Amino acid sequence: xxxxxxSAEWVDNAPGSRARTPAWTELWQARELVGxxxxxxxxxxxxxxxxxxxxxxxQPLATVAAFTLVFDELAGIAxxxxxxxxxxxxxxxxxxxxxxxxxxxxxxxxxxxxxxxxVYFPRIAAPVGALxxxxxxxxxxxxxxxxxxxxxxxxxxxxxxxxxxxxxxxVLTAGAVALWLSAVNVxxxxxxxxxxxLLQLWLFLSPVAYPSTLLSGWQExxxxxxxxxGVIGLGRWSLLGAPWPGWSLAVSTATVALLLIGGVxxxxxxxxxxADVI
Amino acid sequence: xxxxxxxxxxxxxxxxxxxxxREALGAAARRxxxxxxxxxxxxxxxxxxxxxxxxxxxxxxxxRNGAGKSTILKILAGITEPTLGVSRTRGRVAALLEVGxxxxxxxxxxENVYFNGAILGMTRRDIVARxxxxxxxxxxxxxLDTPIKRYSTGMQLRLGFAVAAHLEPDVLVxxxxxxxxxxxxxxxxxxxxAAAGQEGRTVxxxxxxxxxxxxxxxxxxxxxxxxxxxSGPTADxxxxxxxxxxxxxxAQWTPLRSGPVTVGNVRVLAADGRAxxxxxxxxxxxxxxxxxxxxxVRGLVVNVFVTTGRGITVLDLFADRSxxxxxxxxxxxxxxxxxxxxxxxxYALGLWxxxxxxxxxxxxxxxxFALDGAAPDDAEGLLVLxxxxxxxxxxxxx
Numbered sequence: 001x002x003x004x005x006x007s008a009e010w011v012d013n014a015p016g017s018r019a020r021t022p023a024w025t026e027l028w029q030a031r032e033l034v035g036x037x038x039x040x041x042x043x044x045x046x047x048x049x050x051x052x053x054x055x056x057x058x059q060p061l062a063t064v065a066a067f068t069l070v071f072d073e074l075a076g077i078a079x080x081x082x083x084x085x086x087x088x089x090x091x092x093x094x095x096x097x098x099x100x101x102x103x104x105x106x107x108x109x110x111x112x113x114x115x116x117x118x119v120y121f122p123r124i125a126a127p128v129g130a131l132x133x134x135x136x137x138x139x140x141x142x143x144x145x146x147x148x149x150x151x152x153x154x155x156x157x158x159x160x161x162x163x164x165x166x167x168x169x170x171v172l173t174a175g176a177v178a179l180w181l182s183a184v185n186v187x188x189x190x191x192x193x194x195x196x197x198l199l200q201l202w203l204f205l206s207p208v209a210y211p212s213t214l215l216s217g218w219q220e221x222x223x224x225x226x227x228x229x230g231v232i233g234l235g236r237w238s239l240l241g242a243p244w245p246g247w248s249l250a251v252s253t254a255t256v257a258l259l260l261i262g263g264v265x266x267x268x269x270x271x272x273x274x275a276d277v278i
Numbered sequence: 279x280x281x282x283x284x285x286x287x288x289x290x291x292x293x294x295x296x297x298x299x300r301e302a303l304g305a306a307a308r309r310x311x312x313x314x315x316x317x318x319x320x321x322x323x324x325x326x327x328x329x330x331x332x333x334x335x336x337x338x339x340x341x342r343n344g345a346g347k348s349t350i351l352k353i354l355a356g357i358t359e360p361t362l363g364v365s366r367t368r369g370r371v372a373a374l375l376e377v378g379x380x381x382x383x384x385x386x387x388x389e390n391v392y393f394n395g396a397i398l399g400m401t402r403r404d405i406v407a408r409x410x411x412x413x414x415x416x417x418x419x420x421x422l423d424t425p426i427k428r429y430s431t432g433m434q435l436r437l438g439f440a441v442a443a444h445l446e447p448d449v450l451v452x453x454x455x456x457x458x459x460x461x462x463x464x465x466x467x468x469x470x471x472a473a474a475g476q477e478g479r480t481v482x483x484x485x486x487x488x489x490x491x492x493x494x495x496x497x498x499x500x501x502x503x504x505x506x507x508x509s510g511p512t513a514d515x516x517x518x519x520x521x522x523x524x525x526x527x528x529a530q531w532t533p534l535r536s537g538p539v540t541v542g543n544v545r546v547l548a549a550d551g552r553a554x555x556x557x558x559x560x561x562x563x564x565x566x567x568x569x570x571x572x573x574x575v576r577g578l579v580v581n582v583f584v585t586t587g588r589g590i591t592v593l594d595l596f597a598d599r600s601x602x603x604x605x606x607x608x609x610x611x612x613x614x615x616x617x618x619x620x621x622x623x624x625y626a627l628g629l630w631x632x633x634x635x636x637x638x639x640x641x642x643x644x645x646x647f648a649l650d651g652a653a654p655d656d657a658e659g660l661l662v663l664x665x666x667x668x669x670x671x672x673x674x675x676x
Contacts, residue, residue: 008368008369008370008448009368010366010367010368011356011366011367011368011371012364012365012366013353013354013356013359013360013364013365013366013367014359014360014363014364014365015359015360015361015362016359017359017364018356018359032396032401032402033396033397036392036393036396036397039389039392039393040380040382040385040389040393043385043389044382044384044385047384047385047425112380114376114379114380115379115380115397116357117352117357117375118357118373118375118376118379119355119357119373119375119376119379119380119397119398120355120356120357120373121397121399188302272359273358273359275352275357275358276291276358
């Protein structure tokens with residue numbers, strides 16, 4: 001009995017041959033694997049944790065309490081006319097998604113090196129899959145945002161329709177940064193040690209605990225180069241009715257686009273040698 | 279119609295590449311400031327390797343450690359790119375270089391089957407359709423919803439192999455996965471690989487186990503130092519490979535080095551210890567292995583084995599373990615005398631050295647040697663023993 005496919009096409013493995021498949025084709029073909037990577041991460045994370053997903057809420061609640069004390073009570077920072085705890089929480093859930101997606105995605109390839117040395121799959125599926133589980137955490141935390149909105153009687157508006165756009169921009173931002181870091185991490189493990197301090201610094205350079213409107217002129221422009229400035233601004237506009245982020249959103253989006261295109265290219269070029277250098 | 283074509287495939291590895299960013303930056307700075315040229319040490323793991331494998335054919339690959347066997351498999355599987363040349367495959371390729379890649383200890387058997395299947399290239403539909411057969415093959419039905427960290431090592435291996443066994447690829451590439459697991463498991467694995475060949479799949483099989491290789495693969499390729507040294511019917515290749523022992527007449531003995539062990543020399547001598555004399559079938563033969571250790575090794579294993587030209591191991595001898603529980607650094611000579619039990623013919627002496635947890639040296643054909651002189655009455659068996667064998671008359675039947 002013949003069960004093999006005799007009509008199959010030849011596939012070449014030659015220097016650089018994989019890089020000739022367009023990135024989107026490769027990702028589309030690997031979509032199921034992306035899902036399996038996400039699922040594996042999601043199911044393994046809360047095994048043997050009695051409180052399960054409830055832990056997702058502990059981190060932002062604790063940080064909001066600390067921020068409220070320092071920035072609101074002590075420093076008295078203006079928060080665009082929004083009650084400070086709600087203002088900070090919205091920034092924090094955005095930030096939490098970004099930081100957990102970036103740190104997971106950049107370590108997924110080196111976490112289990114036999115994935116790279118013993119089997120072939122489109123490498124990009126691993127970091128992309130790691131971007132998805134934190135979306136679940138984000139959805140849970142958004143429920144907390146809704147509770148805060150009810151408490152402070154903040155009325156939602158038609159702007160809520162922009163939430164999916166905000167989400168997409170957020171995931172793309174995390175993906176753009178993660179592709180760079182994960183590819184560099186395979187060669188230089190320094191990334192693993194650098195990522196915690198890097199993210200800590202990034203948190204305070206992003207308008208999470210304070211509004212970006214505190215700055216003006218060239219400072220504001222430099223600030224907008226940070227892709228999170230636009231993302232957080234868009235989130236606050238859409239959910240809380242904060243002022244429209246305007247040109248800072250445009251600058252941030254352009255930064256994300258450049259980072260993403262460069263990241264995909266760099267990742268795919270580096271992926272050719274992953275098995276040789278890991 | 280061919281399934282695999284390798285056209286002048288070469289693979290270069292750069293040795294001692296900078297491992298962290300500090301060293302890389304340091305090297306870049308030295309280049310810039312002092313114009314120093316980094317000495318790049320490179321290793322050609324493969325050099326101009328070309329061969330084809332036809333549809334439904336099973337090809338064996340033999341060669342010593344470091345001959346490039348694993349690199350060939352990795353290139354066929356697409357894990358790594360050749361530095362030069364092209365490797366082409368037609369249809370779905372599945373590579374079994376390890377059992378249970380990506381298994382997560384916290385996940386259940388069921389969840390791991392899905393992930394492992396996906397990473398090996400199965401679609402969700404494939405896995406759903408084959409799930410029951412996979413679980414039955416592994417014999418772990420009762421533990422499907424138990425995290426696999428609670429599985430025994432044997433159960434994890436069985437489950438991992440069961441997933442791989444149901445890939446149903448057009449081209450199956452198998453490394454020495456058979457070196458793990460118990461005898462029962464190994465038989466099952468070999469049976470499955472042989473079955474893949476009978477189902478018309480194309481198989482490329484690397485193994486040190488030359489007997490199994492000969493039963494599965496009709497044709498083999500022999501690699502040495504990254505080049506194809508020979509190819510043809512497996513029986514011929516195995517005989518030539520074993521006959522090529524590292525210290526064969528005219529060949530230069532190169533010390534084998536792995537981990538803390540350096541094997542300086544391996545000798546097969548007549549019992550009187552004189553080199554260069556012919557070895558006779560009816561006299562004892564002395565085997566000597568010179569080696570040195572860089573550091574203390576716990577539970578050292580020194581194992582020599584004698585293999586016939588057809589790849590069948592007839593003797594498997596282990597040095598007394600009680601004296602090897604802790605062996606300090608230094609130079610040693612291991613010695614064993616084989617009584618005259620082997621028939622005349624061509625043999626290869628293999629050497630295996632390791633500790634309780636690690637393999638250092640595994641050389642199927644460290645030395646080849648011949649035993650001269652025919653057995654009494656031209657007996658054809660592998661072994662010749664002087665056993666009391668008489669014929670006595672029975673009381674006459676009345």
